[in-house]
Amino acid sequence: MNRKMAICMTAAALLLAAQAFSQGRDNTGQGRAVVTVLSKQHGEPPASVSQQDVSIKVNGKPSVVASWAPLRGPDARLELVILIDSSSRTSLGSQYSDIEHFVNGLPPNVKVGIAYMLNGSAVFAGPLSADHTQALRALHLPGGSPGSSASPYFCLSELAKHWPSGDRGARLKAVYFAAMGSLFILAETPPTPSVPAEIVVTVGHYFGPETPPLTKDNLTITWRYEPMPITNLIPLRATGLELFLLVDNCSSCEPGTKFEELRRFIVAQPATTAIGVAYIRNGRLEVAETPTQDRERAVKALSVPQGNKPSNPYDAVTDLIQSWGKNSSRHVILMFTSGIDPAAQESVQDPSVEAAIAAAQRAHVAVYAMYHPRADYLEGDLSKISAGQTQLAHLAMETGGEAYFISFGPLPSLSPFLADLNDHLSNQYLLQFLASPAEGPGALEQFMVKCNLHDVELMVPDRAWVPGRKPGS
Numbered sequence: 001m002n003r004k005m006a007i008c009m010t011a012a013a014l015l016l017a018a019q020a021f022s023q024g025r026d027n028t029g030q031g032r033a034v035v036t037v038l039s040k041q042h043g044e045p046p047a048s049v050s051q052q053d054v055s056i057k058v059n060g061k062p063s064v065v066a067s068w069a070p071l072r073g074p075d076a077r078l079e080l081v082i083l084i085d086s087s088s089r090t091s092l093g094s095q096y097s098d099i100e101h102f103v104n105g106l107p108p109n110v111k112v113g114i115a116y117m118l119n120g121s122a123v124f125a126g127p128l129s130a131d132h133t134q135a136l137r138a139l140h141l142p143g144g145s146p147g148s149s150a151s152p153y154f155c156l157s158e159l160a161k162h163w164p165s166g167d168r169g170a171r172l173k174a175v176y177f178a179a180m181g182s183l184f185i186l187a188e189t190p191p192t193p194s195v196p197a198e199i200v201v202t203v204g205h206y207f208g209p210e211t212p213p214l215t216k217d218n219l220t221i222t223w224r225y226e227p228m229p230i231t232n233l234i235p236l237r238a239t240g241l242e243l244f245l246l247v248d249n250c251s252s253c254e255p256g257t258k259f260e261e262l263r264r265f266i267v268a269q270p271a272t273t274a275i276g277v278a279y280i281r282n283g284r285l286e287v288a289e290t291p292t293q294d295r296e297r298a299v300k301a302l303s304v305p306q307g308n309k310p311s312n313p314y315d316a317v318t319d320l321i322q323s324w325g326k327n328s329s330r331h332v333i334l335m336f337t338s339g340i341d342p343a344a345q346e347s348v349q350d351p352s353v354e355a356a357i358a359a360a361q362r363a364h365v366a367v368y369a370m371y372h373p374r375a376d377y378l379e380g381d382l383s384k385i386s387a388g389q390t391q392l393a394h395l396a397m398e399t400g401g402e403a404y405f406i407s408f409g410p411l412p413s414l415s416p417f418l419a420d421l422n423d424h425l426s427n428q429y430l431l432q433f434l435a436s437p438a439e440g441p442g443a444l445e446q447f448m449v450k451c452n453l454h455d456v457e458l459m460v461p462d463r464a465w466v467p468g469r470k471p472g473s
Contacts, residue, residue: 030066031058079111079128079165085152086116086142096139103132113164114138117152122159141349193228193434195467200236200330200364200400201449203427204459211427212453221433221449228447232432240329241425242291243269244276244320245302248337251372252307258372261414263299265422274329277301278320280337283311285319305336307374312341314352314395317367321359330428332401333360334421335369338377339388346387353391360399361444362465368421369396370414371405382408400461424459437469 035054039046051068070076082099103112112135113128125138201219203211216233245262266275274291275298289301317333324331344350360367369392377385385408396403402424404417411417431449438445444463451458 034071077109077111078107079113079163080106081113081115081122081128081159081164083115083117083122083152083155083159084142086118099139100136103136106132111165112136115159116142117155120154120158122155122162124164128165193436195435195437195469196231196432197435197464197466198364198430198432199447199449199461199464200366201233201429201431202366202400202424202459203429203456204402204424205457211423212456214429214451214453214456216431218451218453219431219449220452221431221447223435223445223447228436229434230431231434232430234430234432236330236428236430237426239272240327241270241273241332242276242324242327242329243273243332243334243425244278244291244324246278246280246316246320246333246335246337247302247305248280248313248335248372249282249305249308250280250310250374251337252305252375258410258414259302259304261418263302265414265418266298266302267295269295278316279303279305280311280313280316282308283313283315285316285323287320287323310338310340310342310374312343312352313337313339314341314350314356314391317356317395318352318359321356321363321365324363324365330425331363331365332425333365333367335367335392336372337369337388337392338373338385339369339371339390339392340384341388341391342384344387344391346383350391353395357395357398357462358444360395361461361463364461365399366401366461367396367399368401368424369393369403370411370417371403372410373408377408398462400459402459435464435466438466440468442466442468 037046037049049068051065054065054068056063056065071078082103106112108130110132111128111130112132113124114126114135115122115124117123125140126135129135199221201214203214213235214233216230219230219233221228221230245266269275271293274293275289275295276287276291277289277298278285278287280286288303289298292298313335317335320333321331341350341352356367359365371389371392373385374380389403389405389408392405393403395401402420404411404420406412435445435447443466445466446463447460449458449460
């Protein structure tokens with residue numbers, strides 16, 4: 001089993017199993033059940049089990065095992081439904097490659113279908129098919145809207161009642177494979193954590209009189225539910241910071257007073273902070289000033305956006321990160337943009353956003369975004385404005401930053417949000433830990449960081465870069 005397959009997929013679950021048991025009874029009093037044999041040790045093959053090794057009790061009384069047949073090989077038909085909650089966050093799309101890898105690794109006699117939980121029903125995006133490539137074309141991003149799905153268990157019940165295939169023999173096998181094998185697809189035992197990795201942790205908000213300092217004893221970090229050893233927690237408030245202001249030149253709504261607030265923000269930064277200024281013009285990155293501690297130079301590099309034709313702002317984020325020189329300073333981007341990618345398709349993952357997220361996560365760059373529309377935003381497509389704000393929030397959250405917007409209109413003032421950003425930058429830590437090595441040259445892996453202090457909200461990137469290992473090592 002691929003190590004990356006540490007994901008949860010809801011397929012037809014135990015509600016289906018209960019129905020299948022009742023369908024298996026006939027007038028002779030016989031019943032059927034599917035038994036899954038697992039090894040006690042992860043990574044080891046399960047023992048071979050014969051009929052003589054099995055006993056069964058019905059209502060507490062011993063019964064007879066009439067038949068015991070292995071459900072594997074070309075004659076063991078299987079139908080597998082991957083059922084996705086439509087209200088899931090769009091960040092689920094980052095795990096679709098794992099789902100594709102799993103499906104492509106299934107035997108050729110397995111039929112696969114993909115369905116979405118929507119308004120209490122399992123809505124199929126395509127038929128059950130043994131053509132796994134064809135089945136995977138039905139994968140698309142969930143809507144991420146709360147309330148778009150009723151109880152997931154009701155959806156499972158509906159799927160059991162309206163299974164899309166008439167193959168009753170295959171259906172029973174699919175039910176129990178899904179219930180016992182695919183409800184949680186678990187990786188083999190990961191290798192011992194042995195490679196150093198790190199991630200920037202920000203105390204986003206503290207609901208008390210004063211933000212407390214953190215120690216490594218306050219934090220836990222887990223990977224696939226397994227705790228990773230923390231080696232160090234370094235406060236970053238006294239270290240160097242490089243902050244790039246990235247202004248989308250198509251954002252032109254009431255810029256004057258906002259830029260005066262931005263100038264005051266630049267001047268008030270600590271002496272150790274270097275500030276750069278760059279622009280997004282026609283989808284391209286233009287650096288007006290590389291990071292400098294000369295406040296006057298940084299302020300002079302600011303110019304009011306001209307309201308050019310909207311273009312993709314996310315490619316410029318990737319370009320800025322990749323061209324940023326590596327040094328010991330923290331790297332943070334503060335964007336001013338509407339977030340609208342004119343070429344983006346509704347309900348489809350925007351590859352330019354995902355590329356920017358991956359680049360930021362690998363380079364330890366936190367992205368903050370302040371929504372700023374064009375002057376004619378009220379005449380535009382409000383659904384595109386909403387999609388732009390959603391993508392900004394996605395980019396910021398996945399990189400450990402934050403997106404600021406109140407409505408479809410411009411922020412009434414930047415000052416409170418710039419103050420919030422200052423508070424974040426004053427409460428950042430570098431969390432160093434040991435991770436299980438990734439396959440190949442390295443990979444971005446998902447981690448979860450938690451704090452044992454009450455009223456502390458942590459902001460952490462969704463993934464961190466983990467160095468790889470040589471095959472077979």
